[in-house]
Amino acid sequence: MIAELGQIALILALILALVQAALPMWGAARNDAALMAVARPAAYGQLLFLAVAFALLTSLFVIQDFSVLYVARNSNSLLPMAYRFSAVWGGHEGSLLLWVLILGIWTAAVARLSHALPQPVVARVLAVLGLISVGFLLFTALTSNPFDRVLPAWPDGNDLNPLLQDPGLIVHPPMLYTGYVGFAVAFAFAIAALIDGRLDERWVRWARPWTNVAWGFLTVGIALGSWWAYYELGWGGWWFWDAVENASFMPWLVGTALIHSQAVTEKRGGFVGWTLLLAIAAFSLSLLGTFLVRSGVLTSVHAFASDPGRGVFILTFLLIVVGGSLLLYAIRAPRIAREKTSAPVSRETLLLINNLMFTAAAAMVLIGTLAPLMFEALNLGKISVGPPYFGFQFLLLMVPVAVLMPFGPFARWGSENLGRFVPVLRIGLSAVVLALLLAALLGERFTLKSYLGVAGAAWVFAGITAFVWMRFRSAAKGRRFTAEMLGMSLAHFGLGVFVAGVLLVESLGIEKDVAMVPGQQVEAIGYRFDFVGVTTVRGPNYTAARGEVRVYDGERLIATLHPEKRNYLAGGQVMTETAIAPGLVRDIYVALGESLGAEGSWAVRLYIKPFIRWIWLGALLMMAGGFVTASDRRFRRQTPEPAMQEA
Amino acid sequence: MNPTRKRRLWLALFLLLAAAVAGTLITLALQENLNYLHTPSEAVRGEVPQDAAFRLGGVVREGSVVRTAGTLEVRFAVTDRVADFPVFYSGILPDLFREGQSVLARGRLSDGVFVAEEVLAKHDETYMPKEVADAIAASQAKHQNDTAADGAASEPAATAPADRLPDTNAGGGQ
Numbered sequence: 001m002i003a004e005l006g007q008i009a010l011i012l013a014l015i016l017a018l019v020q021a022a023l024p025m026w027g028a029a030r031n032d033a034a035l036m037a038v039a040r041p042a043a044y045g046q047l048l049f050l051a052v053a054f055a056l057l058t059s060l061f062v063i064q065d066f067s068v069l070y071v072a073r074n075s076n077s078l079l080p081m082a083y084r085f086s087a088v089w090g091g092h093e094g095s096l097l098l099w100v101l102i103l104g105i106w107t108a109a110v111a112r113l114s115h116a117l118p119q120p121v122v123a124r125v126l127a128v129l130g131l132i133s134v135g136f137l138l139f140t141a142l143t144s145n146p147f148d149r150v151l152p153a154w155p156d157g158n159d160l161n162p163l164l165q166d167p168g169l170i171v172h173p174p175m176l177y178t179g180y181v182g183f184a185v186a187f188a189f190a191i192a193a194l195i196d197g198r199l200d201e202r203w204v205r206w207a208r209p210w211t212n213v214a215w216g217f218l219t220v221g222i223a224l225g226s227w228w229a230y231y232e233l234g235w236g237g238w239w240f241w242d243a244v245e246n247a248s249f250m251p252w253l254v255g256t257a258l259i260h261s262q263a264v265t266e267k268r269g270g271f272v273g274w275t276l277l278l279a280i281a282a283f284s285l286s287l288l289g290t291f292l293v294r295s296g297v298l299t300s301v302h303a304f305a306s307d308p309g310r311g312v313f314i315l316t317f318l319l320i321v322v323g324g325s326l327l328l329y330a331i332r333a334p335r336i337a338r339e340k341t342s343a344p345v346s347r348e349t350l351l352l353i354n355n356l357m358f359t360a361a362a363a364m365v366l367i368g369t370l371a372p373l374m375f376e377a378l379n380l381g382k383i384s385v386g387p388p389y390f391g392f393q394f395l396l397l398m399v400p401v402a403v404l405m406p407f408g409p410f411a412r413w414g415s416e417n418l419g420r421f422v423p424v425l426r427i428g429l430s431a432v433v434l435a436l437l438l439a440a441l442l443g444e445r446f447t448l449k450s451y452l453g454v455a456g457a458a459w460v461f462a463g464i465t466a467f468v469w470m471r472f473r474s475a476a477k478g479r480r481f482t483a484e485m486l487g488m489s490l491a492h493f494g495l496g497v498f499v500a501g502v503l504l505v506e507s508l509g510i511e512k513d514v515a516m517v518p519g520q521q522v523e524a525i526g527y528r529f530d531f532v533g534v535t536t537v538r539g540p541n542y543t544a545a546r547g548e549v550r551v552y553d554g555e556r557l558i559a560t561l562h563p564e565k566r567n568y569l570a571g572g573q574v575m576t577e578t579a580i581a582p583g584l585v586r587d588i589y590v591a592l593g594e595s596l597g598a599e600g601s602w603a604v605r606l607y608i609k610p611f612i613r614w615i616w617l618g619a620l621l622m623m624a625g626g627f628v629t630a631s632d633r634r635f636r637r638q639t640p641e642p643a644m645q646e647a
Numbered sequence: 648m649n650p651t652r653k654r655r656l657w658l659a660l661f662l663l664l665a666a667a668v669a670g671t672l673i674t675l676a677l678q679e680n681l682n683y684l685h686t687p688s689e690a691v692r693g694e695v696p697q698d699a700a701f702r703l704g705g706v707v708r709e710g711s712v713v714r715t716a717g718t719l720e721v722r723f724a725v726t727d728r729v730a731d732f733p734v735f736y737s738g739i740l741p742d743l744f745r746e747g748q749s750v751l752a753r754g755r756l757s758d759g760v761f762v763a764e765e766v767l768a769k770h771d772e773t774y775m776p777k778e779v780a781d782a783i784a785a786s787q788a789k790h791q792n793d794t795a796a797d798g799a800a801s802e803p804a805a806t807a808p809a810d811r812l813p814d815t816n817a818g819g820g821q
Binding site: 364517 | 665669672673676677679680681682683684702714716717718719738739740742743781782
């Protein structure tokens with residue numbers, strides 16, 4: 001009964017999405033206020049039914065109705081209660097429902113918070129969002145219905161993939177999707193502006209915080225995924241340039257370019273065509289990511305079982321959305337884009353370089369990700385693209401970004417005198433020299449890469465500190481330090497932290513895979529690992545071999561770690577549970593490999609990861625930067641046109 | 648030349664240069680980091696890079712895993728149900744590594760043995776990576792064609808469906 005109700009809720013949401021897509025768009029074209037007014041109620045109604053459908057699917061997991069195929073495939077009677085909730089998005093069908101639900105939330109938020117905008121704009125934006133929702137709801141209903149019954153009901157479920165039975169994975173997908181889907185708002189604005197044939201600066205100002213919030217969520221979503229991979233996959237890596245990681249990273253790169261280019265459009269009326277194109281690109285890449293993950297064309301840790309019908313559907317949808325919006329852009333953009341010129345040395349130029357580097361990085365990742373598909377399609381053999389391809393080029397593209405970043409906030413719009421950069425340059429270089437000296441004195445085993453990380457971070461920190469200090473000094477003269485500036489400083493500071501973390505862990509990390517018998521000790525850069533032995537323990541839905549490793553710094557015991565090798569009872573999968581002693585300057589990371597047979601000996605991974613926490617700390621700072629920027633009151637200043645204001 | 652034209656010319660030249668640099672870099676980086684996937688049959692016939700790294704995909708032959716006790720050194724054979732190829736690996740095998748399951752190993756040849764730097768088994772029990780399944784199916788199809796052309800009776804193993812791969816070879820537990 002519950003499953004059928006869920007099905008009905010899903011269909012009602014689809015009908016409302018169709019209404020939301022069609023009527024307001026038509027109303028905006030005919031300037032019919034009654035038709036345009038349909039948009040908001042339709043958006044709220046759609047969200048209501050999506051929420052009902054989602055709640056019903058959740059309840060099916062909680063009561064464990066194994067007559068529903070999706071539940072039977074992704075749950076098991078032994079599954080602990082907390083994971084029954086997250087199992088809802090543990091597979092393909094449920095994650096699609098989550099995707100649409102989040103789109104519904106974004107849409108309703110737009111409907112709720114857009115009263116300051118002219119009615120035709122709101123109508124068109126909501127209609128475009130409705131159209132996207134129609135596509136995804138049709139996809140769910142036709143190819144991936146989570147409420148499908150299976151008869152006879154399975155006696156017990158298949159179990160949730162043990163990799164996903166983890167707290168980090170409860171929050172990673174919702175965060176990531178909130179980011180992905182959030183770019184739909186900027187996209188809808190771009191399309192609405194293109195249809196209307198003009199881009200008002202007030203709309204850009206209104207759209208900016210949405211992009212920043214979406215970008216913040218995407219940042220934290222990606223960071224959570226990276227953190228999860230680090231402790232759960234048990235190889236101690238934090239980024240693999242895996243196709244699915246790339247799929248989430250490309251929208252992030254373009255989104256980063258977009259939030260910078262939107263600033264130029266809002267404040268100077270420049271980069272108009274470019275901002276529109278980036279908005280289209282960011283969301284298109286989100287869709288491409290969904291296609292790559294959901295269609296199963298790529299082999300990856302994330303690839304769910306899939307059927308070709310789904311791939312064809314998403315590919316068609318992708319072609320319609322991307323092709324349609326690019327066509328619209330080609331026809332309309334020349335009319336909208338009235339570019340303002342600026343001097344070669346100006347904040348615009350710096351932001352242009354930022355945009356070039358980030359879009360080039362996105363293109364580079366796209367080429368590397370799609371190359372295996374191209375090769376196969378052209379019958380050139382089966383290939384994979386190794387991580388060095390991405391890593392090296394990414395570093396190359398990010399060096400100019402980090403070098404020029406401190407100058408950005410100081411540069412004036414329009415035209416700037418190079419001489420004004422000299423103080424920044426002086427402060428930055430002094431900081432770099434000082435940091436390098438300190439690193440040479442205190443650091444051990446430092447390589448060129450480690451010094452590069454230290455220098456990069458010092459350069460970025462010095463630039464931001466100088467900027468913040470300058471602004472506070474001038475605050476006395478009545479110039480405020482706005483939330484927007486604070487957000488930017490936080491995000492830029494986060495980038496510095498991230499750079500230091502990446503380069504230090506890549507250059508200084510120690511990875512030892514060793515065979516150990518109980519009682520054996522292994523030394524690594526001043527730490528001593530004492531392998532006590534392995535015992536068997538039982539968990540709620542698994543049994544585990546539980547090792548004990550004591551870590552000493554000199555003679556002092558600093559951590560007793562219990563890595564596990566779990567055997568899940570339902571599916572028989574084997575899972576590594578790492579044990580980590582975290583720290584701001586280093587993680588000690590221990591994972592069990594396998595039993596080696598002789599005398600209770602085990603393969604053990606002993607890793608020391610200096611500064612790895614800085615990678616995620618940096619990402620959290622960037623996220624905070626995005627949110628703080630979005631909170632700037634300037635974006636919410638109500639400047640409605642009296643004539644256009646709706647009743 | 649008026650200033651607008653001059654600026655456009657510079658911009659065009661700059662873009663051209665940037666595109667050329669980007670193109671060259673990407674091509675070079677791709678060339679150095681491409682890893683081709685090969686099947687055990689190709690490895691046996693010597694149709695694989697002799698000095699460069701490549702990936703070997705197939706199924707871990709049942710009963711072939713031999714560990715040097717108390718060390719991380721392990722030897723096993725990868726099969727596409729037509730031919731087997733020996734693999735040596737010193738390190739920790741992934742959780743999903745098991746006899747009869749598919750693997751992807753990255754490494755290079757050394758004295759007729761594939762020395763793996765990395766062994767991946769990134770899938771659950773029911774599925775095999777599509778590229779491995781395709782490679783195995785292709786290898787078996789080729790084998791069938793070859794044997795049919797020779798007029799020889801085909802081996803039963805050659806007809807095993809690639810997606811299920813029951814071990815139909817006699818003496819599987821060598």
